[in-house]
Amino acid sequence: MASKTVWRTLQPRIPTPIRSQNAYRCFSCAVRHAQKEEQPSERTTSFGFETVAESIKQSKVSSVFTSVAPSYDTMNDLMSLTIHRHWKRQFVQLLDPGTPRGARPQTILDIAGGTGDIAFRLLDHATDLHADHASRVLVADINPAMLAAGRARAARSRYRDSGRLSFLEANAEDLRAAGVADASVDLYTTAFGPRNFTSLAAALREAYRVLKPGGVFAMLEFAKVGNPAFNRLYKMWSFGVIPLMGQVVAGDRESYAYLVESVERWKSQEEVAELVREAGFLVPGEKGWVDFTGGVVAVHRGVKP
């Protein structure tokens, strides 16, 4: 009986939109908040399998992370079986931040940087591989609670008094409001942030503006799995196991399901690459992206000419 339930749960329920009952869970985060009525006349965007007015998504997203900020890093491990660490490590290795002795230090902007997970890795890479003790990372996030968790982490880290790590409350789609100047950034990174943006195109426009000529835009985000057999397995895991895990671990199936839905609703590698090009970036290689784990996630890069 119990096993039957489990089996049913494991069946991929791919295209069945589940109402997320006002709950929201990001890569691993959940919070409840008041659902707004949809206004049909307004422009809409996706929120899991739901479609909501663009003006609402942002406030939903920004409130989402508040309650989960303290447990955010632990939750990530659980959700992705710690593979997210591997992806983040590969992401940073690919970008190879840091400059050799004598060269100009880099200004790195980590957008939707949350608790600073990417930022620490960027600094570690620059410091340990290039003996670069001067390049700096600015972590920007729309959510003050996530930033507070990041600050607490920074205070416990080797970068505590280095002046190399700072935090800024900012919306990726309007960095001007947060005071990020034109052509001031060498490397713009964002990991698992773009799915939460109301408009990736708007964020790309801002990335282009703040990057120096020759500067690099780099984004790590869920993508589409190419191999059909692996895709089936992956869907089984994400639509079956993850919500089940949410039910068992957190007594909250729906918000875990949100994660999976938002990944399902997200763009393909081709679509993202096209947006990167449209924003004016040169994309490296023939395709302009690199798949990790068969396309479960992908890295898109663009160089500002």
Next chain:
Amino acid sequence: MRHRPSCIRSYHPYKHESNSSPFNPTEEAVLAASLRHVPTHGFTNASLSLGAREVGYLDITVNLFPRGVFDLVNYHLVTKRLALKKLLDIQAAKDDGGALTGLGIGARVRFLTLERLMANRPIIHRWQEALAIMAQPSYVPASIAELARLSDEIWFLAGDTSVDSSWYTKRASLSMIYSSTELFMTQDKSKAFAGTQKFLDRRFEDVRVVGRGISNIGNYLDYTAHSFINVLRSKGAKI
């Protein structure tokens, strides 16, 4: 920006590839500047970064090159191949018809092959590094495809328009002559690479003596494979 597909293209007697540069202006600027650092810094990431900085970009700009240093090697290969056409245009524009007047196809092939080899002069002391990079499994197909393009270009520019069954043999022989001579050149200490020139002539002579050259292909392969393995060993490859 689009790179050529990194797979071996099927070569077809009736098609000759166009001569347009596959590099966009940003790549072109960075790679050209990087190549100027190769004599001192080798085919390395340092040369790429220095090149990027020199033309006003950043260390991080090298993210533009997904294949890293191989993209620098490839740039050298592609631009030196395309330079052969320009060289011929310059020769043809001369009043006396230039260096190639009155030469037969064979002599023109030799002339162009030697010109291409000599284009390696500034970086020849670094070329073994490049060979080691080209021998990395993921870059082998692209490297072989580029060598095939070079052979095709030389035969084409020499005026060979025949499309008979010798088409593939000619290109295969020239590829082997070229790569073995290039390898010889990396170790040639003679004045003005006179040794390389002699080596090249002997290889062409072999082909001439044997007629179509097929039976001698084995010899080139042996020589090339042998020296190539030695080069790789000297670069630390465990083979």
